[in-house]
Amino acid sequence: MYGHASWSLSLGRWGGVNVRLHVFFVLFGVFTLFLGWRDHELLQDRSWVAPTGLFLLFLSVLIHEMGHYVAAMRLGGDADEIVIGPGLGLAPMQPPLEPQAECLMHLAGPIVNFAMFMITAGVVWANGIVGATGAEQLKGLLNPLQPQWLVEGPGWLVSVKLACWINWLMALANLLPAFPFDGGRALRAALSARWPDESPRRAASIVGLVAKIAAAALIVIALVVRNQPTSQVIPLWFSLVILAIFLYFGAKQEEERTIDAEIEEELFGYDFSQGYTSLEQSTERRHDLTGPFARWLEQRREAKRQRQLEIEADEERRADELLGRLHENGMDSLTDDERLLLKRVSARYRQRNSNQS
Secondary structure, eight states: OOOTTTTEEEEEEETTEEEEEEHHHHHHHHHHHHHHHHHOHHHHHOTTHHHHHHHHHHHHHHHHHHHHHHHHHHHTOBOSEEEEOSSSBOSOOBOOSSHHHHHHHHHHHHHHHHHHHHHHHHHHHTOOBTTBOHHHHHHHHTOSSSOSSSSOSOHHHHHHHHHHHHHHHHHHHHTSSSTTSHHHHHHHHHHHHHSTTSOHHHHHHHHHHHHHHHHHHHHHHHHHHTTSOOOSSSOHHHHHHHHHHHHHHHHHHHHHHHHHHHHHHHHTTOOGGGGGGOSGGGGTOOOOOOSHHHHHHHHHHHHHHHHHHHHHHHHHHHHHHHHHHHHHHOGGGSOHHHHHHHHHHHHHHHHHHHHHO
16 A cells, blocks of 8 residues: 555565565665765775664664564564665554554564663673773763764674664664654554544544654754764764654654545444454454463453443444434434444444345
8 A cells, every 4th residue: 555565675585574675775875875985084994884884774673673573473463574664664564453462562673672772782881992981982872863982993893883873773763752653653552542432543643743743843953953063974964854754754654544544444334433442353363362461462352342342232222212313303403423323333234234145
């Protein structure tokens, strides 16, 4: 639907999942190499740093997405492909039914990146260089947009510091509560858990609004700092503008995806207004769940299914009463909420009849 295949290059099937490289990653890599070899004197003498950084970025995004993939499979979700973008994956996975489980799935990627950061940070801490102790180097790397001591030291230590900084940056960025980052999707799942009977569009709209406000703020900050001198390969203002673009268009894409999903469900005669409580989705997952957490999720699904059956029975009883009033007084006698209730019950009856035929 969103053209991932047409905008990405296939890298084959790895461990049962299709892995693709998005054209944005290629363009980002070309631009990074151009900046590194043209404008930065240090990297002219150490030309291997830029391609090594790109390779480590690729690996970091890959393990980030594999974290999502493994979590999705174990929690009842699904995934057909991984699309590697510049700093994040670009192919949304099919989430688990439970919003709590979906939240965990989205947080799995940043957790993996943070674990990689902790491992590499320990190596940096233990290895000082001339002019800076390991602690001083690590402190310099904690600045996500303008890291210090990044390319100083022997080659192996520079590679470790690059991996440390990249995973630190990815963990921080993907915890931002805005689309297209994992924090935004986790926030949407948390809002869906808070309002289980609301349309998913409401949660997506709230998170999308947060992303657009953040994008506007980043553009303003970029304008303020654009003339500040810097020795970095990529200027701070450029990083802020790229992040703002990702936030804005990520929010737009996620909102459109949510609307399209609702339309598709309505076309199938499916009551999507119940969000995560929809019964029909419970049979669509192909993965068997094992383990205590999975059994707990299954128990919650069954409890929610029973609650949904009670809600449907109550709505059908109310619909019979409304039909009697409609016959006597006409459509004008019904409120908007009552008309929506009749529409939901009617769609439910059509779905049942189509399943029986």
